[in-house]
Amino acid sequence: MPVTVVVGAQWGDEGKAKVIDLLAAEHTHVVRYQGGHNAGHTVVVGSERYALQLIPSGVLYPHIIPVIGNGVVVDLPTLFKEIDTLQSRDIDCSRLLVSSQCHLIFPWHQSLDALYEQGRGDDRIGTTLKGIGPAYADKARRIGVRAGDVLDPAAFANPVKVQAVAHNSEITALGGDALDVDAVVAQFAEL
Structure with a gap:
């Protein structure tokens, strides 16, 4: 099975999503393998515009299975809101696969992101303050909570x-x- 990989070598905002969307029609899966719910991207299909942050743009095409892979850090409220928004526009999200190994972003990650940025003073890095970096730090330290952990609420x-x-x-x-x-x-627990 042929595979096409789109890799960004810059710091974001380089058109990866547009390229992926153009190539999507030729593939069965569109896999997001890293990142979080940063600024996101807008995809235009016909006259419809869709704003996506976590879900791969392949979800917009009925023949494609969209996958959120292990390397993505997931903010569950954002994911569920994005699913609800897409479904309200008659986009079928039942094909979406999310790796049980994805690490989750929690409010403490967002708090730490803001505190770290504030502590940098004039040397701020311009983080989105969404907790992505601290969630990756937990992943690297092997202490993060994963998507698969949600499957057993108790x-x-x-x-x-x-x-x-x-x-x-x-x-x-x-x-x-x-x-x-x-x-x-x-x-x-409510999610």
Whole structure:
């Protein structure tokens, strides 16, 4: 089976999504293999415009299976909102596959992202403050919570609590406000 790989060698905003969309018709799968819900991209199909952040543009074509791979860090509220928006426009998202190994972004990642950026003063890097970098740091440290953990709601709460408590220590040490651990667990249990 032939494979086409589109790799960006810049710092984003280089037209990868447009190229992928142009090539999509010739493929059975469109796989997103890294990144998070950054600025996203807009895809135009006919006269319709679709704004996507996490879901691969292949979802717009009925013959394509869109895949969110292991290397992507996923913000569940953003993913579910994007699915709801697409489905409200009659786009079938039932073909979407999400790797159980994707690491999840939580509110503590977003808090840390903002605190790290603030701490840089004039040397800020211009992060989107969406928690993507801190989520990747947890992945590298092998302490992150993964998408597959959501499949067992009873077991899911424990690692979320452990991570929230641990990250709260760092957040408060950096001068931020501690997160309500129970509220975070409840928020993700509702998803």
